[in-house]
Amino acid sequence: MKLFGIVLALLVSATVSQARQKCGVEMWPKKTLADSEATKVLAEPIIEGRSIAQLGSRPAPTRQQIQTATKRFAEETHTYRTRAYVVGYKLEADGDYHIVLGDPADPKKTMIVEMPDPACGPFQYVNLFAGLRAQFDKQFSPPAAKFRPLKKPVLVTAEGVGFFDFCHGGRGAAANCFEFHPVTSLVPVPLKK
Numbered sequence: 001m002k003l004f005g006i007v008l009a010l011l012v013s014a015t016v017s018q019a020r021q022k023c024g025v026e027m028w029p030k031k032t033l034a035d036s037e038a039t040k041v042l043a044e045p046i047i048e049g050r051s052i053a054q055l056g057s058r059p060a061p062t063r064q065q066i067q068t069a070t071k072r073f074a075e076e077t078h079t080y081r082t083r084a085y086v087v088g089y090k091l092e093a094d095g096d097y098h099i100v101l102g103d104p105a106d107p108k109k110t111m112i113v114e115m116p117d118p119a120c121g122p123f124q125y126v127n128l129f130a131g132l133r134a135q136f137d138k139q140f141s142p143p144a145a146k147f148r149p150l151k152k153p154v155l156v157t158a159e160g161v162g163f164f165d166f167c168h169g170g171r172g173a174a175a176n177c178f179e180f181h182p183v184t185s186l187v188p189v190p191l192k193k
Contacts, residue, residue, distance in 0.1 A: 023120035024094035030072065030163060031114070031181045032121035037072050041079065041161055042184075048081045052103035052111045055080065056174030061164055075162045079184060084111070085153035086186075088172070089136075091143040095120055097133060098143075099183070100172030101158060110172040113160055113180040121182075132183060139188060147171055159185040 029035040033042070061073055084101035087110065092098045095117030103109040115136065118129040139154070160180020167177040 022093065022095050023117065024092075024096070026166070027066075027163075028120075030076065032116045033125055033161065033182060034122040035072070037077065038161075041072070041077050044078055046079045046081050046159060050080055050082055051105060051109075052082060052084050052101055052174070053106055053109040055082065055162075055178050056109055056111055056176055058176055058178060060167075060176035060178065063166060066164060066166060073164055075178065076164065077162070079159055079161050080180065081157060081159045081185075083155065083157050083189065086140070086150060086156055087153045088147055088149040089140065089143050090147040090171075091145055093145075097136060098147075098170070098172075099136075099186070101156075102153060104155065107153075109174075111174040111179060112165075112170055112172050113158055113183045113186070115186075116182050125182075128184065129182065132186060136186060155189040157185070157187050157189060158183060 024031065030038075058075055061069070065073075082101075083104060085104060085107070087100050087102040087107070089097060089099040092114075097115035099113045099115070101111050101113055115132050116129050118126045118133070121129050140150075158180060160183040163179045163181035165173070165177045165179050165181065167173065170177075173179075
């Protein structure tokens with residue numbers, strides 16, 4: 001029985017280690033709410049009514065500012081709520097769900113929102129991240145490495161913590177590379193009857 005316990009512990013350790021190996025590295029504490037400012041950010045009132053076009057037009061920090069920042073930028077200290085269309089999604093190499101949202105008033109204006117891999121975030125958010133992904137999988141289908149555009153976009157209300165990413169050509173990125181990272185809620189809007 002003791003040998004079984006040792007083998008089980010080694011298997012669990014290897015599984016966690018493999019999950020951690022695929023986790024992202026750039027600004028990872030901010031992206032997963034593991035930074036020292038996350039609790040304060042989540043305690044702030046949600047900012048409502050910003051469109052994808054508005055969020056994507058905010059002035060962005062430079063790459064150097066992003067690389068050297070020791071604190072969140074002002075836009076990253078809030079959770080936002082917006083209504084948008086899910087237009088497509090994929091699974092990133094770091095395990096995140098990469099979801100592209102389109103502005104209902106101007107579908108060419110898009111923005112990325114990300115759902116981190118629960119194994120890559122802090123313990124207190126494992127259930128949040130796992131629940132969001134399970135809900136997403138049920139509503140759409142689990143993402144694959146290849147981007148999957150939706151034939152018919154789905155209207156959702158999305159909430160997430162503001163985040164400026166490096167502009168690296170990610171599919172669906174806003175002009176200023178502003179994202180919700182992480183998403184904290186993604187709920188389909190019921191169709192009117």
